[in-house]
Amino acid sequence: MSETLVLGAVAYDAKVVPIWDGFQRWFASEGLAFDYVLYSNYERQVEQHFAGAFHVAWNSPLAWVQAQRTAAKLRRGARAVAMRDTDRDLTSLIVVRADSPIHSVADLRGRTLGCGAGDSPQATLIPLEHLARAGLAPERDFVVRRFDVLVGKHGDHVGGERDAARALLQGEVDAACMIDGNHLVFSNEGLLARGATRVLAQTEKYDHCNFTVLDGAPQALVERFCKLLFSMNYDDPRVRPLMDMEGLKRWCEGRTSGYALLESACDRFRYLDSFFERMKVA
Amino acid sequence: MATARASTSLELGELGFDSGAHVLVKRALVRLAPGEQLELRGSAAELGIHAAAWARSEGHEVEFAPVGAAYVLRLTPGAAHGARWRGVERTGAGAGPEHVVEHPPQRWGLAARGAAVEAGAPEFDFAHASKLELWADDLGALYRQALASQWDPATAVPWNAPQEHSEELEDALVTVLTYLIENETAALIVPARFAASVHPHFREVQQLLAIQAADEARHIEVFTRRATLRRSQLGLSTAGGQASLKTLIDEPDFALASLLLSVLGEGSFVNLLWFLHEHARDACTRAVMKLTAQDEARHVAFGVAHLARQSREDASLAPRLAAAIERRHDALRGTAGLNAEVFDALIVLAAGGFEPADIARGHQAVVELVRQMHAGRRNRLRLLGFEAERAEALSALHTRNFM
Numbered sequence: 144m145s146e147t148l149v150l151g152a153v154a155y156d157a158k159v160v161p162i163w164d165g166f167q168r169w170f171a172s173e174g175l176a177f178d179y180v181l182y183s184n185y186e187r188q189v190e191q192h193f194a195g196a197f198h199v200a201w202n203s204p205l206a207w208v209q210a211q212r213t214a215a216k217l218r219r220g221a222r223a224v225a226m227r228d229t230d231r232d233l234t235s236l237i238v239v240r241a242d243s244p245i246h247s248v249a250d251l252r253g254r255t256l257g258c259g260a261g262d263s264p265q266a267t268l269i270p271l272e273h274l275a276r277a278g279l280a281p282e283r284d285f286v287v288r289r290f291d292v293l294v295g296k297h298g299d300h301v302g303g304e305r306d307a308a309r310a311l312l313q314g315e316v317d318a319a320c321m322i323d324g325n326h327l328v329f330s331n332e333g334l335l336a337r338g339a340t341r342v343l344a345q346t347e348k349y350d351h352c353n354f355t356v357l358d359g360a361p362q363a364l365v366e367r368f369c370k371l372l373f374s375m376n377y378d379d380p381r382v383r384p385l386m387d388m389e390g391l392k393r394w395c396e397g398r399t400s401g402y403a404l405l406e407s408a409c410d411r412f413r414y415l416d417s418f419f420e421r422m423k424v425a
Numbered sequence: 426m427a428t429a430r431a432s433t434s435l436e437l438g439e440l441g442f443d444s445g446a447h448v449l450v451k452r453a454l455v456r457l458a459p460g461e462q463l464e465l466r467g468s469a470a471e472l473g474i475h476a477a478a479w480a481r482s483e484g485h486e487v488e489f490a491p492v493g494a495a496y497v498l499r500l501t502p503g504a505a506h507g508a509r510w511r512g513v514e515r516t517g518a519g520a521g522p523e524h525v526v527e528h529p530p531q532r533w534g535l536a537a538r539g540a541a542v543e544a545g546a547p548e549f550d551f552a553h554a555s556k557l558e559l560w561a562d563d564l565g566a567l568y569r570q571a572l573a574s575q576w577d578p579a580t581a582v583p584w585n586a587p588q589e590h591s592e593e594l595e596d597a598l599v600t601v602l603t604y605l606i607e608n609e610t611a612a613l614i615v616p617a618r619f620a621a622s623v624h625p626h627f628r629e630v631q632q633l634l635a636i637q638a639a640d641e642a643r644h645i646e647v648f649t650r651r652a653t654l655r656r657s658q659l660g661l662s663t664a665g666g667q668a669s670l671k672t673l674i675d676e677p678d679f680a681l682a683s684l685l686l687s688v689l690g691e692g693s694f695v696n697l698l699w700f701l702h703e704h705a706r707d708a709c710t711r712a713v714m715k716l717t718a719q720d721e722a723r724h725v726a727f728g729v730a731h732l733a734r735q736s737r738e739d740a741s742l743a744p745r746l747a748a749a750i751e752r753r754h755d756a757l758r759g760t761a762g763l764n765a766e767v768f769d770a771l772i773v774l775a776a777g778g779f780e781p782a783d784i785a786r787g788h789q790a791v792v793e794l795v796r797q798m799h800a801g802r803r804n805r806l807r808l809l810g811f812e813a814e815r816a817e818a819l820s821a822l823h824t825r826n827f828m
Contacts, residue, residue, distance in 0.1 A: 228481070228484055229481055229482060231481075233481075234474070234477075323474050323475070326474065326475070327474075327475045327479060330443035331443060337441070337443050341470070342470070345474060377484070377504065377508045378508045378511055380544035380545025390482070392483070392484030392503055393503075393504065
């Protein structure tokens with residue numbers, strides 16, 4: 144494994160295979176031997192990252208927090224080395240029906256909030272943190288209805304958000320959580336008719352996925368991997384299809400300043416306890 | 426928010442990104458001078474949220490500030506803006522949709538002639554991608570003529586016309602129709618297969634092949650319908666006939682397949698269909714034969730036109746064509762050729778009765794038909810550049826199965 148950069152990624156969708164196959168071909172053409180291992184869930188991926196099964200993890204924001212907190216408990220180092228331009232400065236929305244009597248976050252008291260999968264940072268943990276900061280505790284002040292699609296994939300598949308939006312329109316929930324971009328996607332798809340919904344609240348900005356490296360990873364290999372990522376130019380027709388599939392226009396340096404909201408949520412809801420037990424670092 | 430950069434202003438009014446604002450924004454971005462920003466103004470409810478999400482997905486930077494109930498946003502185009510148009514390649518070498526190049530690259534793929542193809546498009550594998558191999562003059566006119574000549578079997582054929590001929594003549598006709606159907610099936614498969622492997626840059630060729638296949642589909646329908654007007658079962662399909670047709674289906678070379686199918690086979694069929702028209706005993710059969718003969722004549726015209734052009738420009742074609750005729754002749758040497766039932770049925774149809782004098786007349790008519798077919802093939806081979814004597818010899822080698 145010393146000469147080949149091995150990536151760990153979660154198979155949240157069938158398209159993950161052509162994406163990393165494409166990267167493998169391109170890295171090879173640039174002289175970097177690259178391989179990848181797919182996991183069905185992020186918890187297994189983080190666990191195997193610490194077990195040394197691969198060098199770089201393509202982590203969801205929650206997987207990053209899991210890895211970073213685990214590393215801290217083990218007195219090891221975890222770094223976010225790269226991320227997509229589209230991973231930066233997302234917000235999540237809490238959306239109500241346009242004719243809803245809910246006009247402020249406080250009006251959610253006694254109501255039902257539709258969230259994504261329980262492990263979705265964007266459609267569950269971060270919106271719940273936003274409400275908690277406004278004084279509303281889940282299950283005490285309002286009911287949380289989770290749309291648990293493919294738990295373990297941290298909401299990457301969007302299915303939970305879509306189901307929550309549908310439930311909102313059907314009156315099954317009083318409000319629904321989704322990423323700002325998905326509100327636009329659902330609107331343009333016609334799922335949310337123009338004027339049918341109203342944005343009740345918008346969270347602060349946060350960051351999404353990153354490539355995570357633990358201390359002890361082969362430095363030269365990781366540097367070469369990052370250098371090649373940063374050299375990918377959307378003007379280059381060889382890499383443009385890969386960037387389109389992965390949903391970015393350029394790779395950015397990894398930064399960890401955009402995970403504070405999620406970390407607060409994890410702390411507040413003791414969300415990581417069971418994971419730490421699994422990792423035997425509790 | 427405050428910045429000294431030059432900007433162009435775009436007023437969106439109530440139009441949001443959930444109802445198409447991106448169209449106006451992209452249009453304005455294209456017109457920005459280098460380094461310039463785009464200032465958006467609008468009052469749609471979620472303009473700020475959606476603009477930020479849209480800009481993020483497009484790689485643009487956006488700063489925004491609500492101004493009362495409205496928004497002002499400043500958009501800085503990202504480096505990826507317009508990337509798809511950089512390095513595009515114009516199919517037809519920039520000379521417009523009518524310009525046909527000699528060797529269109531496989532990477533032009535399915536793009537319309539005259540389109541701009543994004544760099545990095547996949548390589549296709551169209552087996553037939555040379556103008557010399559495919560092209561004919563006046564292809565557009567041939568296609569328009571084919572389109573204008575389409576007919577509807579339901580209305581063009583008098584299916585209920587009275588039938589007064591004998592059961593034996595009907596049997597003879599069904600025998601011939603059975604033979605025609607399997608021949609037309611071969612004539613459908615061959616152009617359909619080539620239509621799928623011709624480079625789409627030569628769209629007129631594809632169109633003509635497609636309409637030929639559609640013609641043959643209609644012919645199969647009308648022959649079948651006519652055959653089953655009075656019979657519940659069809660006639661004999663012979664091993665020799667199928668062996669002859671299989672050599673057509675198996676021919677992978679476009680020029681050789683055109684020669685064998687269109688120039689020689691369908692050319693002979695035109696004579697046969699007019700013969701059947703002449704000797705038809707009912708108005709329905711007469712109409713069917715006339716309509717199908719007219720279609721077949723167009724197929725022959727295309728085959729002759731593109732092979733004549735290719736032959737003029739490529740001296741190596743004629744020997745290849747001749748070799749193909751000889752090869753097919755050798756391959757079919759051990760087969761019976763036209764089945765005896767069909768040959769006899771043609772005599773009976775031309776005879777119209779079973780008196781010795783009728784049969785003699787019918788026989789003479791079929792002999793004349795075969796002579797006409799041969800003369801036609803010879804003339805078309807002359808058009809392809811063969812000397813008279815060579816054309817005569819090659820025509821004589823054509824399959825005895827006619828097609």
